[in-house]
Amino acid sequence: LVIAAHNYRFHFGYLGNLAPGDSVVFTDMESDIRHYKVTSVELLMPTDVDKVKDSGDDLILYTCTYGGAKRITVRCSYTK
Numbered sequence: 001l002v003i004a005a006h007n008y009r010f011h012f013g014y015l016g017n018l019a020p021g022d023s024v025v026f027t028d029m030e031s032d033i034r035h036y037k038v039t040s041v042e043l044l045m046p047t048d049v050d051k052v053k054d055s056g057d058d059l060i061l062y063t064c065t066y067g068g069a070k071r072i073t074v075r076c077s078y079t080k
Helices: none
Strands: 002-004 023-027 033-044 059-064 071-078
Touching: 023 059
Parallel strands: 002 059
Antiparallel strands: 023 033, 033 071, 059 071
16 A cells, blocks of 8 residues: 655655664544554655555555655555
8 A cells, every 4th residue: 555645744744763673553534543654764766656556565654745756665564
């Protein structure tokens, strides 16, 4: 699952503050809650779509840096 959002304070503005080992909690539209652990945080070029497509990661959170030059990419693994 790849979720992309704007780099605004109320969307993914703090995504770049996450670090490996941090917890991420995702609640879907049916109120199902899933827990993930951050495995890596990296900056990608906007053209690096193959690095997130079919990556095998359980969850990828994706947003642009301020100015839009790169993409903050947070990879997560499902924990429960």
